Amino acid sequence: MPKTLFQKIWDAHVVAQDPDSPAVLYIDLHLVHEVTSPQAFTGLRQRGIKARRPDRTFATMDHGIPTFSRDLPIVDDMVIKQIAMLEQNCRDNGIALYGIKESEGAAKQGIVHIIGPELGLTQPGMTIVCGDSHTATHGAFGALGFGIGTSEVEMVLATQCLLQRKPKTMEVQVTGALKKGVSAKDIILGIIARYGVGAGTGYVFEYTGQAIRAMSMEARMTVCNMSIEGGSRAGMIAPDDTTFNFVAGREFAPKGAAWDQAVARWRSLPTDAGATYDATLTLDADALEPMITYGTNPGMGIGINAPVPDPANIADLSQRAALQKALVYMGLEPGKPLLGRPIDVVFIGSCTNGRISDLREAAALLKGRRVSDKVRVMVVPGSAPVKAQAEREGLHEIFLAAGAEWREPGCSMCIAMNGDELRPGQYAVSTSNRNFEGRQGKGGRTFLASPLTAAASAITGVVTDVRAML
């Protein structure tokens, strides 16, 4: 029987399956951070047990850590407690931690979905979980990666297994080639805008097609990262030479003969000819323009030159009400374009777009230019290695010379921590993945976009079509 990529990984990891029950699924890699792990470790302690596979569990701190300066004290008591608990829990369980102190491997610290691939922990064919929604990022390597809740974090720590019902599969075919100024972020915003935030509910996406195959690994991670915003449990891309070249030589990648065996195994993972998906969506990359969101979920997105939709044109009453509510929160008028709209903040970072290629794109546009004096521009690398690489290339000097802030790595304004937040009523063009009410600060209003659109808007001080500047 021909099988899909998902089916192959699923079948290889089912430990037990009773009829009409969730499967017991073996987990190859468990990534842990400070926010969703404290209760799980407390649960282990109460049962008098320790993590079953500390060698398959890796921790970092990313959500709550300060990104302005590591030398300043953390002001939030909850964050102080979460960090201290993560340090203690990792010590007690023998789990490798990449923390913010030199003694904790600070040189490798970063957002959990950025350091997994960077360290070579993320590999094709794996099952990967983390107590974080954007674990789908790791699917870019041909892995099955998905977010889990706190009680499931405890389950995986205790057993290295997880109870899971088998999702269905959906092929998301992206045909054609991206035009200049249009990027991976625009593809995923385009898919979610067209098919909605619930399109993937009950499914795992597999992205296929010419536009996906032509992408770098970093671009593939951007696409898979936002699968959850399309309702999907996970997003996957079949591994190929681009994948293997990215993984090769990384710290935790197989070496020598083990590498050759691993690549031979990984080459058997792509979906077989004749295998069928439960559903298919398509997107034409040729026709795509830079995308931007105008509303309060990532599906409320439009091409950069399009007008904000009018609720009066929506027949479904609940959808009409949702759009009306979103436009009130966003302070936007239907029928008017976002293009040219003044903004207050630009945030370039997050697990969606905080990688070195994102910073290179933004820096290439900002080189020799100044950001608008009306806009605060924060550039937050996704990890310490991304920051170090950017500094080796002199990108930080470009950002600083342009008038942007150059930060320490972390989640920062993606989730409005440590004062990295919008003030009520402020508008941000953000390269992150969520534009929910208050996500970037109480009363703050988020336009999600690509690093190129963010950098162009930083320069002009208004929502801008980057293509005019290339």
Ligand code: SF4
């Ligand atoms: S960058 Fe944002 S979306 Fe990604 S892990 Fe951090 S808080 Fe979550």
